[in-house]
Amino acid sequence: MALSGELVGGIHPYIGQEAVAVGVCSQLDVQDVITSTHRGHGHVLAKGADPKRMLAELYGTTEGLNRGRGGSMHAADVSLGIFGANGIVGAGAPIATGAAWAARRAGREQVAVSFFGDGALSQGVVLEAFNLAALWSLPVVFVCENNGYATSLPVGRGLAGDPVRRAAGFGMTAWSVDGMDVETVAEAAAAAVDGCRRGAGPYFLECKTYRFHGHHSFEQQVGIDYREGDEVARWQDRDPLTLQRDRLPADVVASVDAEIAALVEDAVAFARSSPAPDPGDALEYLYAGPIAARPGSVL
Numbered sequence: 001m002a003l004s005g006e007l008v009g010g011i012h013p014y015i016g017q018e019a020v021a022v023g024v025c026s027q028l029d030v031q032d033v034i035t036s037t038h039r040g041h042g043h044v045l046a047k048g049a050d051p052k053r054m055l056a057e058l059y060g061t062t063e064g065l066n067r068g069r070g071g072s073m074h075a076a077d078v079s080l081g082i083f084g085a086n087g088i089v090g091a092g093a094p095i096a097t098g099a100a101w102a103a104r105r106a107g108r109e110q111v112a113v114s115f116f117g118d119g120a121l122s123q124g125v126v127l128e129a130f131n132l133a134a135l136w137s138l139p140v141v142f143v144c145e146n147n148g149y150a151t152s153l154p155v156g157r158g159l160a161g162d163p164v165r166r167a168a169g170f171g172m173t174a175w176s177v178d179g180m181d182v183e184t185v186a187e188a189a190a191a192a193v194d195g196c197r198r199g200a201g202p203y204f205l206e207c208k209t210y211r212f213h214g215h216h217s218f219e220q221q222v223g224i225d226y227r228e229g230d231e232v233a234r235w236q237d238r239d240p241l242t243l244q245r246d247r248l249p250a251d252v253v254a255s256v257d258a259e260i261a262a263l264v265e266d267a268v269a270f271a272r273s274s275p276a277p278d279p280g281d282a283l284e285y286l287y288a289g290p291i292a293a294r295p296g297s298v299l
């Protein structure tokens with residue numbers, strides 16, 4: 001759709017990394033919070049967003065999650081704890097940390113999860129978020145999706161040291177897991193979320209994964225080639241969907257496949273028939289209303 005021009009602009013496909021979003025979000029309750037990335041479709045859907053409204057958002061229509069204002073990189077649904085995909089690499093980490101801090105102050109049993117890529121690990125704001133979250137023992141799970149590349153830069157040429165040791169240096173419990181296996185991810189996420197609820201946060205989870213497609217949908221057209229030999233095929237041999245499918249009985253696989261096919265068909269029909277926004281209200285729905293000062297606040 002992005003290549004045919006039906007969707008305006010590029011998208012960052014999440015295909016290949018599904019086990020991370022699903023494994024982690026399967027351990028969260030509705031009131032738990034996530035922050036996501038430029039590659040956010042998987043996280044937003046796994047946290048429970050309506051696929052019809054998600055796709056309508058990609059189409060930039062009025063029925064989209066954010067009335068078409070957010071688009072692919074800024075889809076959000078605050079009512080489901082989805083505090084946004086985010087086009088700024090690393091920007092979700094302080095938002096999740098702030099949400100965890102707010103939950104703590106309000107005495108709510110909420111956990112916040114920050115998804116980000118290996119490239120974000122060297123963003124200053126992420127390290128600042130690690131520091132405050134660890135200092136204040138906040139209920140945050142930092143989930144690093146190490147897919148081997150930041151755009152076309154291999155992780156070994158962009159990241160000094162080891163992600164887990166880096167996070168552990170802040171005093172966090174930190175693990176590295178197979179990010180292609182949804183059950184492995186879910187098990188680690190369950191332990192981290194449970195630890196956060198018991199006050200033992202924050203946690204750091206490196207999920208080793210891979211994206212099967214380009215960094216973004218324009219990559220093929222631009223003609224960038226940076227992957228080694230049969231690298232993509234080797235990772236595809238461990239496609240998270242196939243790994244999980246092989247564990248399930250055939251009748252379950254057939255019914256899930258049918259359910260998903262119908263869901264996708266509905267979402268496409270819904271997005272295609274959803275109206276484009278009126279240019280006259282282009283400046284509306286962009287900002288929250290003014291926040292009332294708390295009693296006694298100096299602001």
Ligand SMILES: Cc1ncc(C[n+]2csc(CCOP(=O)(O)OP(=O)(O)O)c2C)c(N)n1
Pocket residue numbers: 038039087088089090116117118119120121147149150151215
């Ligand atoms: C602060 C900031 N710097 C640079 C960019 C441009 N940019 C967009 S995606 C990306 C690579 C991110 O790599 P990674 O965090 O590993 O995520 P992945 O794309 O692999 O999912 C970069 C450098 C940006 N969006 N924001």
Ligand SMILES: [Mg+2]
Pocket residue numbers: 117118119145146147148149150151
């Ligand atoms: Mg990456």
